[in-house]
Amino acid sequence: MSIMGKIHSIETCGTVDGPGIRFVIFMQGCPLRCKYCHNPDTWKLADGENKSVDELMTEIKKYKSYMNFSGGGVTVTGGEPLLQAEFVKELFIKCKKEGIHTTIDTSGYLFNNTIKEVLNYTDLVLLDIKCFDRTQYKYITGVPLDPTISFMNYLGDIDKPVWIRYVLVPGLSDNETHIENLSLFLSDFNNVERIELLPFHKMGEFKWKELGYTYELEDTIEPSKEEVIKAMAIIKMHNLNVVTN
């Protein structure tokens, strides 16, 4: 019998989590508590629906033609998918047997031997770096930054293709020095293919309220076009390929 995982939800034709058209699996459970999280309903592992790798593979195979013609594949995100690394490993082994491109979207907070194995079957990592200042990172996420730096260093060592994701939140992650330092750090890597600068939005705010959590960013506004351009310019100065949505 194939391994079971706790799944939050599935999007069969996603277009924002990696290249092409993707079968996106939102895994349940996350050790971070980002103040701007738009999926707080993924936080508690126990809240997910039990699904086996084989059940998911049956679904995934139905979309193979979409993936093939668009250069897409499968993305696991969350939550923090590496909280269920054994499950992701088996899923990705089966995807690779089918010739399907695999992407993982992670905060890089967790690391162990199983995660190393997952990376052997991962074609692309979307690494979310929430901030590049230790104190501010802890304030935003509730956990330390260093594991994510170590994770990125490991991805560099194994030359794994990486897209960095950075959410630009006014007053939280828009400090120019922090963005500059992140750019400096990333410019040393040959495996960073792009930086996705994602302007903060409040689409998940209602979920916080529904769950009875206090949403601290109620008064935070979305960044202006000018603010986004300014942040992009800092990153570009370091010869990094930066895109926004």
Ligand code: SF4
């Ligand atoms: S890592 Fe992602 S899912 Fe977890 S709290 Fe942060 S934004 Fe939410």
